[in-house]
Amino acid sequence: MSARHVATKARSRVAPTVKELQGLLRGAGLRSTAPRLAVLEYFHSHGGTNSHAEIFDALHDRGFDRATIYRILVDLAEAGILSRTDLGDHVWRFELRRGARGAQHTEEHPHFVCVDCGGVSCLPGLSLKVEGQAKAPRSVTKNKVSIQLKGLCDDCS
Amino acid sequence: MSARHVATKARSRVAPTVKELQGLLRGAGLRSTAPRLAVLEYFHSHGGTNSHAEIFDALHDRGFDRATIYRILVDLAEAGILSRTDLGDHVWRFELRRGARGAQHTEEHPHFVCVDCGGVSCLPGLSLKVEGQAKAPRSVTKNKVSIQLKGLCDDCS
DNA sequence: ACGAGAAACGCACCCGAGTTGCATCTCGGG
DNA sequence: CCCGAGATGCAACTCGGGTGCGTTTCTCGT
Numbered sequence: 171m172s173a174r175h176v177a178t179k180a181r182s183r184v185a186p187t188v189k190e191l192q193g194l195l196r197g198a199g200l201r202s203t204a205p206r207l208a209v210l211e212y213f214h215s216h217g218g219t220n221s222h223a224e225i226f227d228a229l230h231d232r233g234f235d236r237a238t239i240y241r242i243l244v245d246l247a248e249a250g251i252l253s254r255t256d257l258g259d260h261v262w263r264f265e266l267r268r269g270a271r272g273a274q275h276t277e278e279h280p281h282f283v284c285v286d287c288g289g290v291s292c293l294p295g296l297s298l299k300v301e302g303q304a305k306a307p308r309s310v311t312k313n314k315v316s317i318q319l320k321g322l323c324d325d326c327s
Numbered sequence: 328m329s330a331r332h333v334a335t336k337a338r339s340r341v342a343p344t345v346k347e348l349q350g351l352l353r354g355a356g357l358r359s360t361a362p363r364l365a366v367l368e369y370f371h372s373h374g375g376t377n378s379h380a381e382i383f384d385a386l387h388d389r390g391f392d393r394a395t396i397y398r399i400l401v402d403l404a405e406a407g408i409l410s411r412t413d414l415g416d417h418v419w420r421f422e423l424r425r426g427a428r429g430a431q432h433t434e435e436h437p438h439f440v441c442v443d444c445g446g447v448s449c450l451p452g453l454s455l456k457v458e459g460q461a462k463a464p465r466s467v468t469k470n471k472v473s474i475q476l477k478g479l480c481d482d483c484s
Numbered sequence: 485a486c487g488a489g490a491a492a493c494g495c496a497c498c499c500g501a502g503t504t505g506c507a508t509c510t511c512g513g514g
Numbered sequence: 515c516c517c518g519a520g521a522t523g524c525a526a527c528t529c530g531g532g533t534g535c536g537t538t539t540c541t542c543g544t
Contacts, residue, residue, distance in 0.1 A: 201511055203521060222501075235523045240502070242521090258475070260417045260531080261501070280455075282464060282472070295461020298437075298476075304452020307439060309478035315439070319455075321472035323464050358491060358540055379530080392494045397531075399492090417501080418530070 186214055186270035194270045198249035205234045209242050210251070214270065219255060219263040219281065219290055257283050257290060257318055265292070280317035286326035293319070343371055355406040362391045366399050367408075376412065376420040376445035414442050415477070422447060438473075441480035450476070 186194075191210045192202040200206065208229050213220065226239045243264050247254040253267040279294040298317065300306055309315050321327075343351075348367045349359040357363065365386050370377065383396045400421050404411040409421045422445065436451040455474065457463055466472050478484075 201520060203511075205522070233523090237503075237524080238522055244503095245521095256413065256415045256417070258413045260413065282467060284464075291464070293461070293463050293467065295458045296463060296467070297456050297458060299454050299456040301452045301454060304450070306450050306453060307441075307448075307478065307480050307484075309480070309484055310439060310450065310453070310476055315476040315478035318475045318477070319467060319472040320475070321464065321466035323466070327464075327466055360492060360540075362493075390494090394495080394532080395493055401532090402492095 185211075190270040194251060194268075198246075198251055200245065200249055205229075205238050206242050206246070208232060208234060209239065209246065210270070213252070213264070213266045217266070218292055219265045221261050221263050223261075225264075253278075255281065255316070257281055259283070259288070263290065278316065280319055282319045282321070282323070284323035284326055285320050286322055289323055289325075291323070342368075351408065355403075355408055357402065357406055362386075362395050363399050363403070365389065365391060366396065366403065370409070370421070370423050374423075376414075376422040378418050378420050380418075382421075410447055412440055412445060412447065414440070414445055420445055436474075437476055439476045439478070439480070441483055442477050443479055443483035446480055448480070 188207060191207050191214075194210065195202045195206055209225060212225055212228055222240050222243055225243070226234075226236050229239060230236065243252065243254075243262075246252040247264060251266070251268050252264045255263045255265065257263060277294070279292055280296045282291045282293050283289070296317070296319075298310070298313070298315075300311060307315075345364060348364050348371075351367065352359045352363055366382060369382055369385060379397050379400055382400070383391075383393050386396060387393065400409065400411070400419075403409040404421060407424060410424050412420050412422065414420060436449055437453045439448045439450050440446070453474075453476075455467065455470070455472075457468060464472075
């Protein structure tokens with residue numbers, strides 16, 4: 171489903187260097203440590219939205235601690251490098267908001283959750299349309315809402 | 328959609344009788360049991376959104392079991408009598424659905440959830456727009472998805 | 485009214501995601 | 515190089531959600 175989409179995205183982009191990732195961290199007032207670099211590298215190579223568990227799964231065989239990964243994610247989110255999203259299933263998910271080289275400079279966008287397999291995908295090319303005289307809260311008309319779609323993905327339908 | 332609004336709502340409505348609550352349950356294909364009636368009574372008297380913990384706090388001195396309360400909430404939500412919402416803090420909150428008729432309320436239009444007060448409103452005048460060459464699952468392009476917007480309502484912003 | 489079957493309950497327990505405490509390590513500035 | 519404070523790893527905890535199972539109870543049919 172989304173794996174194909176994400177993979178395509180990753181291939182079309184040159185990976186940032188360690189120096190660039192270091193600059194990103196220091197620019198945010200954070201120390202450039204190995205676990206942090208590994209997390210950032212993961213986000214630049216995988217793209218999309220990722221849960222703590224997914225990231226830990228990928229990085230734990232390098233000796234990185236689960237609680238440390240968690241703290242790193244929270245710190246990076248607080249620093250504005252990642253965004254933290256809750257899609258309604260009690261799992262925090264993280265995405266690059268301000269990556270190295272600006273290549274993954276990601277604005278808010280709708281997310282799609284498959285009600286069958288639970289897969290999550292980003293849909294940056296969708297927006298809301300208010301029809302005619304329809305009423306909506308100001309946050310909606312000002313586009314200050316998060317948008318979540320639920321349905322069946324192409325694989326599950 | 329603040330406390331004022333909820334309080335006004337509660338005053339303008341006469342509390343339903345046990346018979347009416349029984350009818351509500353049976354109409355949804357559920358048995359009319361004492362714990363379920365107590366939960367429904369709680370919702371009709373308190374209004375607003377309520378977490379499992381709050382409801383259990385209020386009802387446990389009547390001998391009702393925590394797990395039972397949880398199951399009841401989930402059953403009532405599945406039956407369409409309650410709506411279940413996560414406001415972003417990883418706590419499920421439940422609220423009487425409008426009309427409390429469940430079966431007649433569909434997902435054919437977007438819903439807005441206020442992340443502060445938890446109020447849920449229908450936004451039938453909104454739709455999705457796919458921009459340009461953007462890719463999206465077929466269920467999205469065919470409008471077979473439920474759409475949820477999260478943000479601050481006009482009262483809470 | 486009675487009986488039966490299945491839904492629902494209460495008791496006890498478990499789980500996963502998130503989070504914390506603390507000793508030790510390490511980054512980076514002086 | 516030194517040092518201080520931030521960051522890490524280890525171990526454990528918390529909290530909300532959820533499950534298994536024996537027993538109870540609702541309700542439908544006779």
